[in-house]
Amino acid sequence: MRTIAEEMLSRINAEIKLLNYDNDITADDALRMVKFITPLYSQLRKLVSDYVFPTNEDEILFFKEIKPNILDKYLYFSKVYSIEMKCPIGNNEIIKEYLNQELEELTRFFRDNLDFYQYYRSKSTYMDNLYFVRKKTDIQLLLDSFQYDRDPLFSTEYDYKIAKILCNEMLRIYLNQRLVKLGNTNQLEHKLQQLDKYIFRFTGKKAYLIELGYSLVSSGDINNGNVEIKEMMNFLSTIFHIDLGDYYASYIAMKERKDRTAYLHHLIESLVKRMNEDDMK
Known part of the structure; x- marks a missing residue:
């Protein structure tokens, strides 16, 4: 299963490379990638739904690292397409306000999921058997997982949230670049400062x-x-x-x-x- 999924990811990355967009992506580019990824993701869903992982470690690896690195790209291009299609027609100030609202959504997600973000980024493993193994459903975790396609055979409690974290990191780069081109460096700095206030730094030895x-x-x-x-x-x-x-x-x-x-x-x-x-x- 790992080999199949990694081959799919390689195909997706190769298609992204063909776009050669360097974060300067159009709605047509984003839609093209959504259409490219969708059948691969559907194929992966079918394969995994019928698959029994040989060990818990294999299952955790798939849902913690492999699947999110495919799903994040689907989420990213879907969101970019939505942003571009809904972008208001008007002067730069109107567009800046719109893009800053999208940045604010990323800030809100980061703030609301800070505990899990720290768990994931610190490479912790002590909750992996609960977070990344199928059919270990906890109602509280389910309510907190934001999963749009809750499928117990193809999802765990938090694989979607990892994909969302990875997606948001790409979206931040995309939105920042769009704002810089519009001459929005002051507001951009303000947004970065908003994120920074949720970050603690150890300044001792x-x-x-x-x-x-x-x-x-x-x-x-x-x-x-x-x-x-x-x-x-x-x-x-x-x-x-x-x-x-x-x-x-x-x-x-x-x-x-x-x-x-x-x-x-x-x-x-x-x-x-x-x-x-x-x-x-």
């Missing part, structure tokens, strides 16, 4: 965050202790937008320090100081 990560894993308080150091470091790297590098080497250096838990002591002191200051107010 990398060693501090690594010490905190090892502490959280060692406590057993994350996912009842079912989390690996690598998963935690990937998660912290993603949510705080920092490359932690060789965290194991940092851990070894931490063990050799005179004060092995210097950052944790600093956190305690900072919190106690804050409490004392609050008491004095």
